[in-house]
Amino acid sequence: MPFDTFSRRSFLQTAAAGTAAAALGFPSLARAQSGVTIGIVYVGPKDDFGWNQAHAVSIGALKATPGVKVIEEENVPETAAVAKSMESMINLEGANLILATSFGYFNPFMVDVAKKYPKVTLRHAAPLWEKGKHPDNAGSYFGYLDQAHYVNGVAAGLSTKSNKIGFVAAKPISSVLRNINSVLWGARSVNPNATLQVIFTGDWALPVREAEAANALIGAGCDILTCHVDSPKVVIETAERRGIKSLGHNASQAPLAPKGFITGAEYKWETIYKIFAEAIAKGQPVPNLVFGGYDKDMVRNTAFGAGAEEPARKAAEAAIADLKANKPILKGPVKDNKGNVVLPNASYDNFDRVLDGMNFLAEGVVGSIT
Amino acid sequence: MNQPVTVPAGMTASNRAGGERLARFRRGAEAVAIPLLALLISAGLFSIFLLILGKSPVQFYSLIWLGGFGTPFSWSNTLLRAAPLMFAALAVAIPARLGLTMIGGEGALVLGGFAAAAVAVPMIGTTNPLVMHALMLMVAMAAGAFWIGLAGGLRYYRGVNETISTLLLSYIAIAIMNFFVEGALRDPADPNKPSTKTMLPETMIGKIPGIDVHWGLAAAVLTCLLLYVLMQRTTYGFACRIAGGNPRAALAQGLPVGKLIVSAAMIAGICAGLAGYFEVAAVHGKANASLAAGYGFTGILVAFLARHNPLAIIPVAILFGGIAAAGGIIQRRMGLPDASVLLLQGLTVLVLLASETLYGRFRLFNPTIRTERT
Numbered sequence: 157m158p159f160d161t162f163s164r165r166s167f168l169q170t171a172a173a174g175t176a177a178a179a180l181g182f183p184s185l186a187r188a189q190s191g192v193t194i195g196i197v198y199v200g201p202k203d204d205f206g207w208n209q210a211h212a213v214s215i216g217a218l219k220a221t222p223g224v225k226v227i228e229e230e231n232v233p234e235t236a237a238v239a240k241s242m243e244s245m246i247n248l249e250g251a252n253l254i255l256a257t258s259f260g261y262f263n264p265f266m267v268d269v270a271k272k273y274p275k276v277t278l279r280h281a282a283p284l285w286e287k288g289k290h291p292d293n294a295g296s297y298f299g300y301l302d303q304a305h306y307v308n309g310v311a312a313g314l315s316t317k318s319n320k321i322g323f324v325a326a327k328p329i330s331s332v333l334r335n336i337n338s339v340l341w342g343a344r345s346v347n348p349n350a351t352l353q354v355i356f357t358g359d360w361a362l363p364v365r366e367a368e369a370a371n372a373l374i375g376a377g378c379d380i381l382t383c384h385v386d387s388p389k390v391v392i393e394t395a396e397r398r399g400i401k402s403l404g405h406n407a408s409q410a411p412l413a414p415k416g417f418i419t420g421a422e423y424k425w426e427t428i429y430k431i432f433a434e435a436i437a438k439g440q441p442v443p444n445l446v447f448g449g450y451d452k453d454m455v456r457n458t459a460f461g462a463g464a465e466e467p468a469r470k471a472a473e474a475a476i477a478d479l480k481a482n483k484p485i486l487k488g489p490v491k492d493n494k495g496n497v498v499l500p501n502a503s504y505d506n507f508d509r510v511l512d513g514m515n516f517l518a519e520g521v522v523g524s525i526t
Numbered sequence: 527m528n529q530p531v532t533v534p535a536g537m538t539a540s541n542r543a544g545g546e547r548l549a550r551f552r553r554g555a556e557a558v559a560i561p562l563l564a565l566l567i568s569a570g571l572f573s574i575f576l577l578i579l580g581k582s583p584v585q586f587y588s589l590i591w592l593g594g595f596g597t598p599f600s601w602s603n604t605l606l607r608a609a610p611l612m613f614a615a616l617a618v619a620i621p622a623r624l625g626l627t628m629i630g631g632e633g634a635l636v637l638g639g640f641a642a643a644a645v646a647v648p649m650i651g652t653t654n655p656l657v658m659h660a661l662m663l664m665v666a667m668a669a670g671a672f673w674i675g676l677a678g679g680l681r682y683y684r685g686v687n688e689t690i691s692t693l694l695l696s697y698i699a700i701a702i703m704n705f706f707v708e709g710a711l712r713d714p715a716d717p718n719k720p721s722t723k724t725m726l727p728e729t730m731i732g733k734i735p736g737i738d739v740h741w742g743l744a745a746a747v748l749t750c751l752l753l754y755v756l757m758q759r760t761t762y763g764f765a766c767r768i769a770g771g772n773p774r775a776a777l778a779q780g781l782p783v784g785k786l787i788v789s790a791a792m793i794a795g796i797c798a799g800l801a802g803y804f805e806v807a808a809v810h811g812k813a814n815a816s817l818a819a820g821y822g823f824t825g826i827l828v829a830f831l832a833r834h835n836p837l838a839i840i841p842v843a844i845l846f847g848g849i850a851a852a853g854g855i856i857q858r859r860m861g862l863p864d865a866s867v868l869l870l871q872g873l874t875v876l877v878l879l880a881s882e883t884l885y886g887r888f889r890l891f892n893p894t895i896r897t898e899r900t
Contacts, residue, residue: 201864229854231864234719234816236809240603241854247599248592248855260719260816264727327708327720358704359815526709 191223192252192436195245197238198230199258200361206387206406211257211281213407214425221433227251234260242269246276253432253442254278270294277442279432281425282331283512285445295442297428300449301331301406302338303479303506304421305382307457308403309342310475311418312380313350314468315401316343322373323354324366324383324391328525330514332384335421337518339382339403341485344520346471353378354523360386370394380418392417401463408458417461419472427453449506450479482506492516493523556891561831564881568874575869581860593855594848602738608847609739610635612746612839613801614825616753617674617794619834621688623757624790625770630677630692631798632822633699634670638799639806640703641669643722643813644711646806655729663803670799671792673699678791682784688791700818707814721814731808742804747840749797754836766790798822824850827875846871 202212208230219226227249232238238261245251246269254276256266262284270278270291278294285296312321321343325332336354343350353376355369362385370381370391381395382403389412395402396413404410404420428446435442448454457476460469479485485506490499498516517523573583594604617631642662649658677695680686706712706722713723731740757763769776769783776783801821806813828846832838853867 195858227858229857229864232854233819235805235819236606237819237850240606240851243599244593244603244851244854245858247597249858260814263724264811329720358708 191225193225193227193245193250194218194253194255194432194436195227195229195242195249195251196255197232197241197257197261198228199234199261200231200386202228202230204387205389205409206385208257210407210423211255211425214423214429215255216426218429218433221437224433224436232258234258234265236265239265239269242266242278243272246273252276253436255281257281259284266294267291279442279446283447287444292444295444295446297432297446299423299425299428299454300447300506301421301423301455302334303449303485304455304457305335305338305405306342306485307472307475307479308382308419308421309339309344310346311342311460311464311468311472312339312382312401312403313343313345313347314471315418315463315465316347316350316380318377318379319347319349319351320376320378321350321352322370322376322378322381323352323523324369324373324381324385325354325356326360326385327358328356330512333517333525334511334514335384335405336521337514337516338485340518340520342475345475350520352521354517354521356523356525357385363387363390366390367394371398374398374400404458410458410461414462416463417458418463418468419460420458422456422458424454424456447507450476451482451506479506486511491519493519493521495519552891556885556888557833557835559891560881560884561833561878563884564878565874567881568870568877571877572870572873579862581862585860586856586862589856589859590849590852593852599738600848600851603851604844604848605737605739605743606847607850608843609743609746610801610805610821611825611828611843611846612750613797613804614821615828615832615839615843616749616797616825616836617670617801617822618826618829619832619836619839620753620757620794620797621674621678621787621790622829622834623763623766623770624787625773626678626681626787626791627689628674628677628692628791628794629689629826630674630696630699630822631794631801631825632818632820633692633696634673634795634798635802635805635822636696636703636817637673637699637802638666638670638795639802639810639817640699640706640722640813641799642666642803643725643806643810644706646725647711647723650723650725650729658729659731659807662807663800666799666803666806667796668799670795670797670802672795674795674798675788675792678788681791682787696822703813703817704815711813713812719814721812723812725807725811727811730811731804740804740808742801742808745800745804746843749800750836750840753793753797757836762786824871827871830875831878 196215198208198211200208202208215226218224227245229241232241242254245254259282262280266278266280267290270293274293276293280296281298283296283298285294321339323336323339325336340352353373355373357365357369366385367390371394373381380401381391383391383405388405388409392402392404392409392412396416401416401418402413403418407422409420410417431446432442484503486504488499488501488503489497492498504511517525576583576586594600614631614635617634618628621628642665645665646658646662673695677688677691680691681688708720711722712720733740734744765781766786769781769786773783805817810816824846828839828842832842849867849871853864856862856867857864
């Protein structure tokens with residue numbers, strides 16, 4: 157029961173993080189004690205086995221807070237409709253904290269709503285908000301899922317026999333590219349001969365093409381599959397049916413692959429939502445920018461499945477310990493897969509903003525962005 | 527429908543004119559009363575569905591009122607959604623007057639919006655905004671006209687089914703936009719959502735004073751009025767309706783049916799292109815995958831509900847905009863899934879199509895119906 161773990165005690169523990177991150181105050185939530193309404197907007201269905209479900213499950217942390225009312229709206233497209241959904245929550249239901257969970261919601265829609273309603277607090281689940289450039293009542297929160305993908309890669313590096321890992325990706329945008337590269341870097345950290353082959357399907361939810369891509373990668377000799385698409389179900393099931401191993405993404409897919417599942421990269425939004433809930437319960441401002449990886453318990457790896465053998469488990473656990481201690485993943489200089497040096501420094505902090513705009517496939521990845 | 531109005535013997539000339547006017551009024555009343563009846567029946571059917579789910583129909587309809595029409599904010603929410611729906615519905619309604627079922631508004635909307643955004647890219651921040659908007663408007667209309675006009679040409683000259691071709695062309699249009707937006711025209715400053723370069727906010731189309739909706743709404747209403755006049759009060763519209771009624775008879779009369787088909791398809795494309803232009807110039811400021819938001823498809827429903835009458839499209843688009851606007855609060859307050867509003871829309875269309883058979887069956891509206899029917 158997730159609610160058992162959500163006690164007042166854990167509230168008080170996260171309180172420290174909440175207040176520390178909240179440098180500047182917003183007056184709007186001063187009436188927090190007398191009741192706060194939080195509106196959360198999803199781009200797809202709340203039960204999609206992926207991104208939206210991860211948020212919907214985690215919002216339970218806020219629902220349990222006394223004096224907090226959560227209102228939810230699913231299947232809201234990234235058009236003027238989302239601005240109106242947020243305004244509707246504000247105007248008709250008195251929402252004073254809005255959580256917008258899809259990339260395309262931010263600019264111009266959430267930024268415009270933030271300007272129009274300066275007393276309402278708005279937070280967006282992606283690293284897009286910048287101080288000074290965007291309104292002060294807006295903000296961002298996100299987990300560095302690439303760290304969990306790196307751990308996936310470590311486990312995969314010791315699990316592959318063909319030294320070929322397959323990756324089914326949606327679109328060549330920076331967050332996806334970073335996850336692809338992280339799997340390879342993880343694998344290479346334990347197995348220098350590992351390579352990764354990527355196929356882009358072109359969109360977030362194309363189940364037929366995802367199945368085709370998965371089969372093509374298996375045909376090319378990959379013996380482990382992973383993905384970054386909205387719902388990883390198809391890829392994981394295809395891998396299981398073809399008798400190879402798999403790595404998950406976004407939420408737990410362990411039940412889909414009882415034989416071949418190794419581990420998976422998962423968000424832990426409830427950590428962030430608890431910080432919000434705590435700030436609200438205390439009548440304190442909600443921090444503008446909340447982000448982190450393993451160091452702040454904002455991502456996790458799915459419990460090991462039957463596909464994870466002892467050496468892989470040990471290496472993955474060691475990698476997790478390193479990430480919790482903020483040990484850098486990247487040792488430079490880093491080359492892309494065309495041989496150009498793209499990151500010249502000797503080392504990069506795991507949260508270096510330079511890495512947020514990643515626009516290349518790393519050396520060792522077979523595939524092309526264009 | 528279209529019962530011949532036979533004049534009873536012994537009527538005087540002035541009497542006849544008055545009778546004609548009354549008959550016309552009665553037929554007009556029929557065109558309003560039957561869709562209203564269909565709306566009420568579908569609302570009743572949906573209420574039964576709600577009761578089975580254990581939800582209150584009273585709460586449902588009062589939330590539709592609150593979310594769609596109950597407050598000034600609700601009205602702006604409704605009208606914002608109604609504007610592209612009007613354009614998209616016109617894109618279906620105009621070819622329908624020629625007997626063509628063209629459902630490619632979505633593609634022409636996307637292509638028009640993309641063309642507008644693409645032509646704006648080199649001019650952002652450098653060219654006079656008026657010049658920029660004039661060019662954007664022209665290419666948006668041209669792109670839409672070309673796309674649906676193509677389907678019209680295929681229909682007349684090659685006999686290709688226009689419903690299939692417009693639907694398939696829609697997918698091609700969306701693919702063309704995605705190809706450029708994710709490739710040559712992608713703005714490197716926006717790494718996470720592939721888009722064209724964003725227009726400066728101050729050069730975008732502003733809002734109509736007082737109602738918090740962009741000028742696209744006014745343009746959409748105006749276009750509906752203009753096309754109503756074109757289809758009902760000009761020889762062009764008359765020729766279109768003849769060709770729609772019986773193409774062979776129209777050809778025998780010497781009407782240029784091919785030109786009529788292609789031009790009506792182009793008008794439809796222009797309407798969809800205008801919707802795309804306003805989505806880019808007034809809402810998004812750029813072209814990206816969000817342009818394909820389904821307005822083109824909802825527009826098909828609006829056009830059928832309005833019985834392809836450009837004037838009727840205005841209230842029907844507002845009604846559909848209102849139902850969509852209320853979708854959010856229904857989800858939040860009643861815990862109903864997002865699809866429940868779509869279900870209501872679908873039910874409405876089904877009942878409406880079924881109600882087509884009612885025309886001409888009521889003596890109240892058609893005094894000349896032979897008595898054996900009653």
